[in-house]
Amino acid sequence: MCENTQTTAKKKVLSCIQPSGMLTLGNYLGALKNWVYMQEDFDCTFAVADLHAITVRQEPAKLRQQIYSTFATLLALGLDPEKSTLFIQSHVPEHAALSWLLSCYTQFGELSRMTQFKDKSAKHADNINVGLFSYPTLMAADILLYKPDLVPVGADQKQHLEIARDIAIRFNNLYGDVFTVPEPYIPKTVSRVRSLQDPSKKMSKSDENANSWVAILDDKDTIIRKFKRAVTDSDSVVRVGDDKPGITNLISIYSGVTGKSFEEIEREFDGKGYGEFKLAVGEAVADELAPIKANYDRIITDKKQLEELYKKGAAIAEKTAAKTYFKAMKKVGFVL
Numbered sequence: 001m002c003e004n005t006q007t008t009a010k011k012k013v014l015s016c017i018q019p020s021g022m023l024t025l026g027n028y029l030g031a032l033k034n035w036v037y038m039q040e041d042f043d044c045t046f047a048v049a050d051l052h053a054i055t056v057r058q059e060p061a062k063l064r065q066q067i068y069s070t071f072a073t074l075l076a077l078g079l080d081p082e083k084s085t086l087f088i089q090s091h092v093p094e095h096a097a098l099s100w101l102l103s104c105y106t107q108f109g110e111l112s113r114m115t116q117f118k119d120k121s122a123k124h125a126d127n128i129n130v131g132l133f134s135y136p137t138l139m140a141a142d143i144l145l146y147k148p149d150l151v152p153v154g155a156d157q158k159q160h161l162e163i164a165r166d167i168a169i170r171f172n173n174l175y176g177d178v179f180t181v182p183e184p185y186i187p188k189t190v191s192r193v194r195s196l197q198d199p200s201k202k203m204s205k206s207d208e209n210a211n212s213w214v215a216i217l218d219d220k221d222t223i224i225r226k227f228k229r230a231v232t233d234s235d236s237v238v239r240v241g242d243d244k245p246g247i248t249n250l251i252s253i254y255s256g257v258t259g260k261s262f263e264e265i266e267r268e269f270d271g272k273g274y275g276e277f278k279l280a281v282g283e284a285v286a287d288e289l290a291p292i293k294a295n296y297d298r299i300i301t302d303k304k305q306l307e308e309l310y311k312k313g314a315a316i317a318e319k320t321a322a323k324t325y326f327k328a329m330k331k332v333g334f335v336l
């Protein structure tokens with residue numbers, strides 16, 4: 001095709017985050033910080049995936065608080081409702097509705113192969129519910145409703161994105177061009193943050209050892225204390241290496257917040273001890289997170305403003321979602 005206005009349109013990006021408790025430095029450096037950058041170059045839609053959260057049992061009051069708090073954190077990070085569409089998944093009923101439709105185009109066998117389903121059903125053996133099993137069809141609906149070109153996901157969600165693509169291709173083959181088949185987007189700038197106490201594990205808020213993870217909303221003293229206690233290794237050289245997982249993790253975190261390359265960091269701390277390095281990492285992280293926490297504390301107290309923003313976001317999202325949903329319904333043969 002020759003040049004037209006389409007070629008200059010921004011690419012569309014969609015991503016969602018579950019409201020499952022405190023967001024961590026891992027969520028921040030692994031995904032959210034990049035969302036803030038992406039809103040400058042792409043047409044972005046970001047949602048709090050609250051429907052996904054009930055695949056494991058939640059306490060109602062706590063879930064409600066976490067949905068508010070996750071939405072407020074997105075705003076506090078600098079996601080701007082004027083630039084991006086920000087909403088809460090359950091406020092746009094087409095997600096659940098399309099998920100049913102897509103579940104009839106998803107094979108039992110392919111869902112059975114999802115490693116997250118296997119892991120989670122082992123972890124919650126007393127509650128292996130159908131939602132936990134069909135979760136990827138809900139995620140496919142989240143994505144396909146908005147026809148994004150790109151979906152930024154971490155390694156643990158790649159398999160789910162793959163299935164969303166397979167479902168889209170299958171549906172399009174049957175009914176014509178209904179869904180856009182999205183590409184995974186793995187930005188160069190993200191860091192995979194490991195536990196500060198056991199770098200063989202991913203940083204996770206469900207870790208029993210609270211020193212192993214940092215929350216985006218932790219205060220400065222807490223952050224510095226946790227970094228001071230971070231595990232290192234027996235030599236004292238600040239350098240990246242497979243034999244130095246603790247130090248490598250800290251270098252990667254420091255790089256994630258400062259934007260410095262690994263080589264620059266190794267040079268900066270050449271001849272300096274771990275104590276000095278850990279303090280520098282703690283301070284850099286605390287300085288980066290402090291304004292986010294200040295924003296959050298302000299935003300979370302203004303429930304009226306929050307409500308206005310999530311309602312507005314849902315109304316914008318639903319316009320696109322409804323269009324795609326009804327097109328799919330019509331193709332399948334429903335009476336509209």
Ligand code: TRP
Nearest residue numbers: 014015016017018049139142143
């Ligand atoms: N399943 C994702 C997670 O647990 C969250 C999610 C839900 C998502 N819907 C999505 C991510 C759509 C990307 C696109 O992290």
